[in-house]
Amino acid sequence: MPLNSRVRDIFKPEFKFGMGGVSLGNEFNKISDRQAEAALEAAWSVGVRYYDVAPWYGLGLAERRFGHFLHNQKRSDYLLSTKVGKLLKASKDNGHEKMYPLSDSPNDLVIDYTADGVRRSIEDSLQRLGVDSIDIAFVHDLSPDFAFFPTPWEEQYEIARKGAFLELTKMREEGIIKGWGVGVNTPMAILKVIEDADPDVCLCARQYSLIDHEATVEKLFPKVGEKGVGLVMGSSLNAGFIGGSPRYNYGVDNYEIPPQVIEKRRKLREVAEQFGVDLRTAAIQFSAAPDVAVALVVGAGSDRQIREDWNSLQTKIPNSFWQALKDRGLVHRDAAVPSV
Numbered sequence: 082m083p084l085n086s087r088v089r090d091i092f093k094p095e096f097k098f099g100m101g102g103v104s105l106g107n108e109f110n111k112i113s114d115r116q117a118e119a120a121l122e123a124a125w126s127v128g129v130r131y132y133d134v135a136p137w138y139g140l141g142l143a144e145r146r147f148g149h150f151l152h153n154q155k156r157s158d159y160l161l162s163t164k165v166g167k168l169l170k171a172s173k174d175n176g177h178e179k180m181y182p183l184s185d186s187p188n189d190l191v192i193d194y195t196a197d198g199v200r201r202s203i204e205d206s207l208q209r210l211g212v213d214s215i216d217i218a219f220v221h222d223l224s225p226d227f228a229f230f231p232t233p234w235e236e237q238y239e240i241a242r243k244g245a246f247l248e249l250t251k252m253r254e255e256g257i258i259k260g261w262g263v264g265v266n267t268p269m270a271i272l273k274v275i276e277d278a279d280p281d282v283c284l285c286a287r288q289y290s291l292i293d294h295e296a297t298v299e300k301l302f303p304k305v306g307e308k309g310v311g312l313v314m315g316s317s318l319n320a321g322f323i324g325g326s327p328r329y330n331y332g333v334d335n336y337e338i339p340p341q342v343i344e345k346r347r348k349l350r351e352v353a354e355q356f357g358v359d360l361r362t363a364a365i366q367f368s369a370a371p372d373v374a375v376a377l378v379v380g381a382g383s384d385r386q387i388r389e390d391w392n393s394l395q396t397k398i399p400n401s402f403w404q405a406l407k408d409r410g411l412v413h414r415d416a417a418v419p420s421v
């Protein structure tokens with residue numbers, strides 16, 4: 082089934098490559114406002130016109146930084162997505178050090194997937210961003226891997242099914258947003274939401290990378306294809322791991338990297354060296370290749386990094402490299418790969 086018409090209308094060709102807000106929320110490193118502004122200016126200058134943020138990133142920090150730059154741009158020139166389900170409440174005795182220790186945020190987190198919570202979340206985001214509209218709302222982290230739920234994730238999903246999902250569909254019909262979906266790190270919520278509701282596009286983070294993609298190819302892609310739902314691909318480098326960072330994905334234990342993951346990176350590097358290919362570049366292109374992928378979002382904490390990511394998408398990689406990865410069982414036989 083082809084992508085639904087709403088998704089095609091939203092994701093014009095100029096929005097295929099986007100910049101995400103995790104890094105500018107000081108998830109991994111302490112970045113100054115000046116450095117953040119330089120990264121956003123560089124993104125705009127190379128042609129990035131899709132930006133994805135969330136209240137969660139830095140507990141408000143990323144939205145404020147993106148908004149500081151974007152509110153000076155013509156609103157119709159760029160696509161903007163943010164997340165719902167996590168409200169922020171200012172408190173002198175806040176818990177940011179537990180959740181986002183480098184953010185210096187004054188806020189506490191309140192999980193709220195209700196209809197009223199969704200309305201408030203979008204209004205709060207608009208105020209932090211300083212803009213008048215959001216294009217896409219992703220219900221954030223509605224997945225078993227999220228560490229800060231007040232009750233089991235299944236209970237939180239039921240709240241969202243009866244609240245957030247219905248309200249976001251209503252807001253889409255009212256023209257407040259153009260589309261909605263879930264933004265998660267595991268496929269479970271995506272598979273459930275396409276059966277339980279009417280989403281347009283979902284953010285598929287860390288589930289489709291050179292390191293980890295088999296389950297997504299076999300289980301997720303066929304289902305979203307049947308429903309005509311698009312996917313925004315995120316974390317193509319597994320939070321920088323493929324590019325050489327000392328962490329794998331997200332969370333407080335992301336420095337504990339499984340041995341088999343380290344071994345697969347070694348094997349991927351070996352093939353890349355044989356073909357003279359930059360592995361980081363290959364990973365970015367791989368995540369953008371599937372037909373169901375309407376956009377690729379990358380995180381960047383500096384002007385240099387976003388330029389490198391942009392340039393990676395323009396680089397030509399020989400078809401023989403991808404075939405070698407498949408021949409060695411490093412890439413699923415049915416996975417889409419770029420071609421020149």
